Amino acid sequence: MADPLLDDVGALLREVAADVVVPMFRRLDDADISEKAPGEVVTVADRRAEELISAGLRRLRPGSVVVGEEAVAEDPDLLRHLRGTGDVWLVDPVDGTANFAAGRRPFALMTALLTDGEPVASWVYDPLDATMAACRAGAGTRLDETTVRTTGPVPEVGALRGVVNSRFLPPEIRRTVEAGGRRIGELLPGQHCAGREYLDMLTGAQQFVLFWHTLPWDHAPGTLLVREAGGVARRFDGTDYHPADDRGLLVASSPEIWDEVRAALLEG
Template identity: 75%
Template sequence: MADTLLDDVAGLLRETADQVVLPLFRKLDDADISEKAPGELVTVADRRAEEMISATLRRMRPGSVVVGEEAVADDPALLEHLRGSGDVWLVDPVDGTSNFAAGRRPFALMVALLTDGEQVAAWVLDPLAGTLAVAREGEGSWLDGRPVRTDEAVPALDTLRGAAMTRFLPPESRARAEAGGERLGEVLPGQHCAGREYLDVLTGDQQFVLFWRTLPWDHAPGTLLVRAAGGTARRFDGADYRPADDGHGLLVAANDEVWAEVREALLGAG
């Protein structure tokens, strides 16, 4: 991997945010927002940002493939590249589109690089907060240019704080998670922006986050960021998250011990 790759992609995300995304924040017309699927919004900012990011990533690494969220909406067969060989970029041009379309924060720009199906680098930018996290497999994670590690402490169960998108769980699991959440210090409803949830685990603002939907562009960047910083990102059954895997359910935590305690509280020990 080129020595400048982390900086080059970080610069691309900042440039895209400054030139494409932020100029449209709170300035969208009704015609600029549409549904690509029932309940799934897309804006002109999503499409323009993905075009800019994708074109530059292809130039950075000739022969690579870009799998962008909006491109997949038009051609789902692109997901097959996640199971192939070579370099594949995953791009979420505006993570948290519902927030962006409503003129709310947070939202993020996210990229992950896969080589032969394995996550090797990741970038998450919250442009309003000015927060940028990057990671390289085997080397670690950096937050705003400084090395970052997730907290190794294991706080008491009733002091743990995190988000759980329980509204998406199957009814039986949702009822169990909502009841189990009473054992934890604070269970937040989520920010409608996966990228911000991962950043908050890195900063220690929350010790865990539970997702049901696990689309690859939403989670490939963040899971690598957390794991490279010493944290844990696994399916509910304990299997490591892999972007090409089908299925639902993902629990992310600051460390293995917190992961196990939150899993038992929200999902049971089985």
């Protein structure tokens, strides 16, 4: 069944990707890339894409608030809207900017809609693969117009595949995770693009992913997609993920897999 909101936002992301982001891929000059924080780059494509996506979202929902990654870099006070009322859009115009700036894939465009502080819809688009995932809370997840589920038979822990982004983990947690990782069937290298990690969970390429830093535009879209497909997104202590929180996130294809991975990686 058609969903006008899912279709309209999906069309907006495709349009901005085709008009701005993809034409600049591997065509950036040094002047097109700058550092907005130590070790964190931004490109002209990020900024222009966020402008266009934000304007399009405001047209779709007049009176709504847009909290974009690049706008927050200029005005961190925008984050107060994450626990506010009404409609709030989260926008990551180019997720995986370091990849994009270096001429590497993957990268993605991501958006989530929060109503009264709770995620109610989300989109992740990989323009190079032309892969779009979208969902509404309570209505399931669509992957390229096909409803997708991540649940099914639960593999033994030694047969699981997933990603552990350990770079920013506190040392004590990192040691526990690295020791526990020997019990997992295959630990995959991170792709430096949260959007692609979530898409790979929807396709079954991996069954879990662990993060430490969880900026809202990086994770609100993907966590809702996984939840609506049957998976779970929880903090290390087992509490449900919320976009306004930070530090420590384990996402898995099913509750049973989440329990297996947590026991292997976090319980020592």
